Amino acid sequence: MYPLNRGENKVVRIYMDHGATTRPDPEVVNAMLPFYDELFGNASSLHTFGQEAARALASSRKTVADFLRAEPEEIIFTSGGTESDNLALKGIAYLKKNKGKHIITSVIEHPAILNTCKYLGDMGYRITYVPVNNQGLIDPADVEDAITDDTILISIIHANNEIGTIQPIKEISAIAHMHGVLVHTDAVQSVGKMPVNVDDLGVDMLSISAHKIYGPKGVGALYLRKGTRLQGLSQGGSHEMGKRAGTENIPGIVGLSKAVELAKQRVEGDTKYLVNLRDTMIRKILDSIPESYLNGHPTKRLCNNVHVRFSYVEGESLLMMLNMKGVAVSTGSACSSKSLEPSHVLAALGIIPEKIHGNLRITLGHENTIDEVDYVVENLVDIVKKLRAMSPIAPKD
Numbered sequence: 001m002y003p004l005n006r007g008e009n010k011v012v013r014i015y016m017d018h019g020a021t022t023r024p025d026p027e028v029v030n031a032m033l034p035f036y037d038e039l040f041g042n043a044s045s046l047h048t049f050g051q052e053a054a055r056a057l058a059s060s061r062k063t064v065a066d067f068l069r070a071e072p073e074e075i076i077f078t079s080g081g082t083e084s085d086n087l088a089l090k091g092i093a094y095l096k097k098n099k100g101k102h103i104i105t106s107v108i109e110h111p112a113i114l115n116t117c118k119y120l121g122d123m124g125y126r127i128t129y130v131p132v133n134n135q136g137l138i139d140p141a142d143v144e145d146a147i148t149d150d151t152i153l154i155s156i157i158h159a160n161n162e163i164g165t166i167q168p169i170k171e172i173s174a175i176a177h178m179h180g181v182l183v184h185t186d187a188v189q190s191v192g193k194m195p196v197n198v199d200d201l202g203v204d205m206l207s208i209s210a211h212k213i214y215g216p217k218g219v220g221a222l223y224l225r226k227g228t229r230l231q232g233l234s235q236g237g238s239h240e241m242g243k244r245a246g247t248e249n250i251p252g253i254v255g256l257s258k259a260v261e262l263a264k265q266r267v268e269g270d271t272k273y274l275v276n277l278r279d280t281m282i283r284k285i286l287d288s289i290p291e292s293y294l295n296g297h298p299t300k301r302l303c304n305n306v307h308v309r310f311s312y313v314e315g316e317s318l319l320m321m322l323n324m325k326g327v328a329v330s331t332g333s334a335c336s337s338k339s340l341e342p343s344h345v346l347a348a349l350g351i352i353p354e355k356i357h358g359n360l361r362i363t364l365g366h367e368n369t370i371d372e373v374d375y376v377v378e379n380l381v382d383i384v385k386k387l388r389a390m391s392p393i394a395p396k397d
């Protein structure tokens with residue numbers, strides 16, 4: 001738990017945007033510090049300094065592998081979720097271009113997948129985007145229907161970063177493998193918020209990122225199942241089993257490893273705690289604000305995700321007014337929150353354009369408390385009332 005900044009002058013600072021990023025845990029920071037100082041060696045060097053770094057790299061790789069129930073040689077460290085996603089998609093696409101050029105993904109992927117698919121589409125690959133239902137769920141039968149003789153890869157997000165809906169990846173993997181197709185999942189949002197391992201999910205590749213699990217920014221990993229070949233994207237030294245050239249970010253990797261170790265210890269307790277906070281918050285919002293609606297699936301959703309829609313108000317106004325009350329939330333995903341484009345995820349749920357702008361994504365973390373939930377809901381009720389009073393389209397009571 002972190003003390004929130006409510007010191008002498010009672011400044012309220014409530015952070016409820018954990019889907020965007022998380023505050024690095026003090027244990028993570030402490031684990032990293034020596035690697036910015038006396039343990040600064042290059043893991044490829046043969047002397048003692050290098051060997052200290054190489055030992056940290058090897059033990060971090062084992063920790064991340066154990067966490068995902070993988071083998072150490074199946075873990076490729078990267079600069080984060082975006083790079084892991086790019087490596088998975090392009091790495092397979094380039095290697096298998098003579099076997100097939102068809103990739104299946106979904107309409108509600110993170111831009112790290114969607115824009116990589118768009119890029120591959122421009123390069124002559126064929127991309128199929130499977131739809132979702134109005135709760136954001138993919139039907140595995142739609143994935144199966146999309147498979148053709150030249151399908152080389154299926155990439156489906158594990159838990160959506162905006163609405164938190166959790167996809168049936170295990171079923172999708174089973175279908176893909178029946179047809180001899182590889183499966184990748186972007187598990188950047190699900191790791192740490194539910195048990196995630198490659199045995200259960202049955203995937204061939206899986207992306208993770210440290211900064212969503214109380215670790216540092218700019219570091220992540222791609223799990224690549226043993227025997228699965230992939231073309232590296234950068235040319236250089238033989239780091240990361242030849243799949244990702246460049247001197248390893250040892251402090252970041254040690255931070256990722258510590259974050260994963262803490263996530264493993266905490267996931268069960270955190271999940272229970274967060275489900276209670278989440279459901280209390282959803283209930284209080286829906287009960288106290290007329291014409292408010294929950295987006296996404298009521299139960300197949302991330303334990304920390306509250307995504308709500310309000311008629312007659314703009315999400316940006318809600319966000320700014322909550323910010324003035326010391327509360328940090330989001331209107332969509334971190335990557336699109338500066339854009340006024342309607343969210344592709346909400347559009348995919350079938351929400352009509354007039355109703356697509358009044359949304360808030362509140363993503364809780366284990367340092368949030370029930371008192372904070374009450375504070376946020378009380379302020380939200382007040383803010384929605386004020387905004388509706390000013391709105392020419394809101395019915396007046």
Ligand SMILES: Cc1ncc(COP(=O)(O)O)c(C=O)c1O
Pocket residue numbers: 019020079080081082083085110112157159160161186187188189209210211218219220333334335
């Ligand atoms: C589902 C998902 N995938 C990928 C990413 C990108 O990860 P990173 O910020 O580590 O590049 C994010 C970050 O928002 C995400 O939520």
